[in-house]
Amino acid sequence: MANTADKSPNAVATTRADLVFTDLRQRIVEGLVVMGSKISEPELARHYDISRSTLRDALSRLEGCGLLERKANVGYRVVTLSTEKLLEIFRVRESLEGMACNLAAKNMTAEQIAELKSLLTQHEQNESLQQGEAYYQKEGDLDFHFKIVFGSGNGLLIRLLCEELYYLVRMYRYQFGMASPRAKKAFREHHNIIQAIEDKDGELAEILMRRHISASRLNVEKRMNTL
Amino acid sequence: MANTADKSPNAVATTRADLVFTDLRQRIVEGLVVMGSKISEPELARHYDISRSTLRDALSRLEGCGLLERKANVGYRVVTLSTEKLLEIFRVRESLEGMACNLAAKNMTAEQIAELKSLLTQHEQNESLQQGEAYYQKEGDLDFHFKIVFGSGNGLLIRLLCEELYYLVRMYRYQFGMASPRAKKAFREHHNIIQAIEDKDGELAEILMRRHISASRLNVEKRMNTL
DNA sequence: TATTAAATAATTGTCGACAATTTATTATGG
């Protein structure tokens, strides 16, 4: 229950590079490895007490996740987040999760839907006091989206969203602090999405999800313009 | 004009691993490295006359593109394409390229649109004789989609589609032979999409692109059911 | 002093070797 996102089969890391990959990913997401900073391979290798080869294995995988960037003969840097990039992510999520929702309406089992419902009400109660911020910070929101993407049954969608984009999203929330005034609204929107899925109305579910994400994007755009 | 897809800045490969990465990618796409086959690191390293470390660097990047799969302590395999996976790709393209089209309608310059138009009429004339198949095989179709995605101006979209998915799409076309009866229709659909983009009607452009891709998917689904 | 050039230091790219694990082969027993 701790971390919402382990790759299904790969939950247990078997190799040293796996360990470092997972640990470093978390540290980047949380900002312990400062964003935009250069990765010193010798230093990091010492820190983990592994060889550079092993470290590089982990680093190249992090690059695949979009958390690191690499330039030949220069090295790796932690990705630099910007408002522009955040907006790009929103657009991609809008289209991808919209599709996921559409497919979820067709493919989710009754059990899965029930799980989703219980997850939402559980979140609603546990955190109705600690307004808003906690919901986003503690990643309850992403749990919800995660389950829907999974429910789509589309392996490629799952890979793109759950194994790549969502880590970037977490990174933003940790470091930019997504304290949004949308918490209450978000709950209601989640409810409506579930309803559409339950009704097997894929088209509506897609529209609702797109609006749901689009609203977050507009929120950021608005805040950006006032700065 | 040879290859439609080099990463903009990285056109020239500077390092040995880059070279191997690019070459191996092409060989996998074309099926010269048989799909589903296991990668023998010692053998491939000998083939390219490089060390395993350098090869592994290339392999891990190929994994990031979704062309290779890796299992700890077992090694890399070329991805195995299936009709199911192809349908998954279509769904993702439908949503992603739909969004790209929407954004392209907002962001493409007059010049870019003119280029797109000339590309299409050029393709139309050059290959109107060599019916259908050539258009898909020679990747004229992907060129068109490529330019639109680029026109969206969304870096993430560009990365996901042009640097990952499109290589898988090419792989399918090379190895499954996408001889479709849709060539004529496809041209008309492309024209309509351009028109919508020119009219700055993002919403319509998105719908048209989604239908365009969806039609290809339905085509595959139909053929699958008759087998 | 500011700018450029040379020399030095540090980092990445590449290599070959060994250890750990998996796969293939052979041996053993029912």
Next chain:
DNA sequence: CCATAATAAATTGTCGACAATTATTTAATA
């Protein structure tokens, strides 16, 4: 003969060292 266990071979994971490139510092010149 088949199934299982032990052994051998091959493959991947990991390591440390050297070469090539980049970054930094020092020296030289205007």
